[in-house]
Amino acid sequence: MDKPILDVRNLSIDYPISIGTVEAVRDVSFTLEKGEALGLVGESGCGKSTLGLAFLQLLRAPGRIIDGQILYHGNDIVTMKNDALMKMRGRNIAMVFQNPLTSLDPLYSIEDQFYETMKQHEPKITKAEAAEKAGKVLEDLSIDKKRLYEYPHQLSGGMRQRIMIGLGLILNPDLLIADEPTTSLDVIVEAGFIDLLAKLRREYNLSIILISHNLGLVAEMVDRIAVMYGGKIMELGTAEDIFGKPLHPYTEGLIGCVPNIKLDQKSLVSMPGSPPDLVNPPKGCRFSPRCPKCMDICREKEPELKTKEKGRQVSCWLYNK
Amino acid sequence: MKGLLRYAITRILLTIPMIFILLTVVFLVLRVMPGDPVSAMLGAHAPERVIEEKKEELGLNKPIIIQYFEYLGQLARFDLGESMVLKQKVTDPIKEKLPATIELTLWGMFFTLAIGVPLGAYAANKRRTGRDFGIRLYGNVAYCIPVYWMGLMMQLVFGVWLKWLPIAGRTSPRIMSSLFSNTGFYLIDTLLAGNLRAFGDVAVHLLLPSLTLGIVLSGVFVRLTRANMLDVLKSDFILAARARGVSEKLVVYKHGLKNAFIPILTMLGLQFAILLAGAVLTETTFSWPGMGRLLMERIYLRDYPTVQGVIVVFAIMVSVISLLVDLLYAAVDPRVKY
Numbered sequence: 001m002d003k004p005i006l007d008v009r010n011l012s013i014d015y016p017i018s019i020g021t022v023e024a025v026r027d028v029s030f031t032l033e034k035g036e037a038l039g040l041v042g043e044s045g046c047g048k049s050t051l052g053l054a055f056l057q058l059l060r061a062p063g064r065i066i067d068g069q070i071l072y073h074g075n076d077i078v079t080m081k082n083d084a085l086m087k088m089r090g091r092n093i094a095m096v097f098q099n100p101l102t103s104l105d106p107l108y109s110i111e112d113q114f115y116e117t118m119k120q121h122e123p124k125i126t127k128a129e130a131a132e133k134a135g136k137v138l139e140d141l142s143i144d145k146k147r148l149y150e151y152p153h154q155l156s157g158g159m160r161q162r163i164m165i166g167l168g169l170i171l172n173p174d175l176l177i178a179d180e181p182t183t184s185l186d187v188i189v190e191a192g193f194i195d196l197l198a199k200l201r202r203e204y205n206l207s208i209i210l211i212s213h214n215l216g217l218v219a220e221m222v223d224r225i226a227v228m229y230g231g232k233i234m235e236l237g238t239a240e241d242i243f244g245k246p247l248h249p250y251t252e253g254l255i256g257c258v259p260n261i262k263l264d265q266k267s268l269v270s271m272p273g274s275p276p277d278l279v280n281p282p283k284g285c286r287f288s289p290r291c292p293k294c295m296d297i298c299r300e301k302e303p304e305l306k307t308k309e310k311g312r313q314v315s316c317w318l319y320n321k
Numbered sequence: 322m323k324g325l326l327r328y329a330i331t332r333i334l335l336t337i338p339m340i341f342i343l344l345t346v347v348f349l350v351l352r353v354m355p356g357d358p359v360s361a362m363l364g365a366h367a368p369e370r371v372i373e374e375k376k377e378e379l380g381l382n383k384p385i386i387i388q389y390f391e392y393l394g395q396l397a398r399f400d401l402g403e404s405m406v407l408k409q410k411v412t413d414p415i416k417e418k419l420p421a422t423i424e425l426t427l428w429g430m431f432f433t434l435a436i437g438v439p440l441g442a443y444a445a446n447k448r449r450t451g452r453d454f455g456i457r458l459y460g461n462v463a464y465c466i467p468v469y470w471m472g473l474m475m476q477l478v479f480g481v482w483l484k485w486l487p488i489a490g491r492t493s494p495r496i497m498s499s500l501f502s503n504t505g506f507y508l509i510d511t512l513l514a515g516n517l518r519a520f521g522d523v524a525v526h527l528l529l530p531s532l533t534l535g536i537v538l539s540g541v542f543v544r545l546t547r548a549n550m551l552d553v554l555k556s557d558f559i560l561a562a563r564a565r566g567v568s569e570k571l572v573v574y575k576h577g578l579k580n581a582f583i584p585i586l587t588m589l590g591l592q593f594a595i596l597l598a599g600a601v602l603t604e605t606t607f608s609w610p611g612m613g614r615l616l617m618e619r620i621y622l623r624d625y626p627t628v629q630g631v632i633v634v635f636a637i638m639v640s641v642i643s644l645l646v647d648l649l650y651a652a653v654d655p656r657v658k659y
């Protein structure tokens with residue numbers, strides 16, 4: 001097997017704020033193979049977007065990576081210089097954000113925004129060349145290329161969503177990070193979006209990290225799933241394993257909230273208790289206060305993410321005897 | 322385009338009631354104020370009979386309400402009337418002084434923006450650094466300084482101590498006034514005449530007063546630009562542009578500043594009235610022969626028609642500027658359509 005495209009090792013991220021430090025991501029490790037799609041799921045506030053932004057070194061202030069490595073084709077993004085980062089963003093790793101409606105600059109035409117992106121990475125490109133390339137990508141995304149000359153407010157939410165993806169793909173990156181790409185779309189557009197991503201994966205051999213709290217969406221799209229809770233990965237495994245025989249009580253709870261993943265289009269519904277306070281996380285396992293199978297040790301010591309069987313990792317004292 | 326024209330016409334029509342209300346207030350205030358043109362002209366000790374005759378001649382002995390409607394009737398015929406203290410039409414001094422004030426306010430506006438916007442944008446980009454702090458301090462101080470005090474300080478420093486710049490008037494006395502018969506805008510007139518020495522002289526005279534205005538008003542724009550930029554820089558499209566590898570300079574100044582500029586435009590329209598008020602004070606400080614000084618002089622003389630005429634012209638200037646600002650919106654923001 002090739003070297004993984006992304007190898008995340010012991011990554012921890014903090015947001016120092018006035019009342020303390022938000023421990024948004026703690027000791028996260030996983031790998032992503034070429035062409036693979038990984039789902040990142042978990043309740044709101046568990047650190048999914050923070051993790052996604054870290055791969056581009058674009059944490060919102062005051063976030064900072066305090067420990068760990070993010071190896072992209074073996075190069076550590078954490079220690080990368082600004083110039084190298086700028087070259088990498090968009091060209092190697094692209095990101096599609098949570099809010100397509102506000103992710104395009106309202107004052108510039110779609111063409112301008114494509115041209116700007118391409119020009120940044122290929123300074124010699126002319127406006128005509130850029131327009132032609134962008135037009136092709138738009139047609140791939142089933143948008144009329146005349147739309148290039150329109151402004152964001154003239155386009156529907158679904159179109160803007162696809163344009164964001166087009167902008168992400170225009171430079172042929174090999175890794176796409178999609179953060180809740182469908183939150184503002186209706187069901188039909190969302191289904192179209194899923195087909196589209198599948199097609200792009202086949203055609204461009206794209207690796208994808210799909211961040212979502214929509215388990216239904218994730219189940220349809222990805223090979224493996226990482227379940228996050230309170231800034232940590234609780235369980236990691238193939239989609240079948242995670243849905244078929246969840247190990248971690250939190251995963252069980254998540255899936256329990258979704259009676260039939262095929263029917264469900266809504267985000268996670270309720271699970272008793274609320275997500276942990278990341279400024280003062282609970283002692284021991286971060287899930288222990290809500291865990292139905294909580295044991296004494298869970299309140300004392302934090303479990304580590306251990307390999308249970310091949311391709312299957314879990315962080316829980318039930319399995320860490 | 323047709324929508325634009327209709328919009329412009331509607332806006333112009335809407336200024337009529339505004340001017341009407343303004344004039345009514347000015348008309349009443351002038352007449353309630355102690356004193357009148359006749360005693361201002363003849364002094365307090367003139368014989369009763371002469372005063373009465375003069376009042377009769379100027380129509381001042383009629384009831385105020387009649388005077389008011391007569392004046393409105395005159396205005397409806399686009400006639401600002403005649404001065405009550407000098408043998409001239411109200412429009413004569415206005416024609417002469419208006420270019421001076423426009424020249425001063427436009428350059429004042431230029432310096433306001435040229436100082437305020439870049440400083441504010443830069444401060445936002447460097448927020449929480451020493452430079453940001455320095456710029457914010459400048460903004461707050463400039464905002465608090467009274468215009469005339471600033472004018473005096475500028476005169477003191479650049480005129481008296483450093484002797485770099487002239488402190489009064491639009492030109493040096495040795496420049497021939499025949500140069501300025503064309504448009505009344507001295508910068509343009511001297512250029513049209515091809516007289517670069519005179520042009521330089523005019524420019525140098527313009528510098529201190531317009532810089533004074535610019536500095537004082539830039540305070541608001543530093544604060545506004547900085548605050549707006551900080552907001553805009555938090556938006557999703559800024560993060561998205563960064564995520565595509567767009568350089569920091571483009572992100573901040575192309576996307577950030579342009580988006581932050583829309584509220585700045587609004588403020589510009591609003592501040593223009595303040596700019597005019599500032600110009601009145603600046604004109605006094607710098608002996609600038611403009612509308613502001615004309616207004617002050619004629620208020621002392623109780624020259625009712627001229628004061629009213631100047632106010633009408635000021636009101637028209639303010640509405641023209643706010644119309645221009647609205648048109649600029651459409652140029653900057655594709656979402657705005659008229």
Ligand SMILES: Nc1ncnc2c1ncn2[C@@H]1O[C@H](COP(=O)(O)OP(=O)(O)OP(=O)(O)O)[C@@H](O)[C@H]1O
Nearest residue numbers: 015022024044045046047048049050060061062278
């Ligand atoms: N700029 C910030 N400053 C301070 N704290 C932050 C900031 N951004 C995120 N956080 C905190 O970090 C934690 C993780 O946030 P993050 O946005 O990564 O969650 P998420 O899993 O993406 O949630 P959602 O599903 O709601 O998008 C949260 O507790 C949040 O309050």
Ligand SMILES: [Mg+2]
Nearest residue numbers: 048049050098
């Ligand atoms: Mg998020």
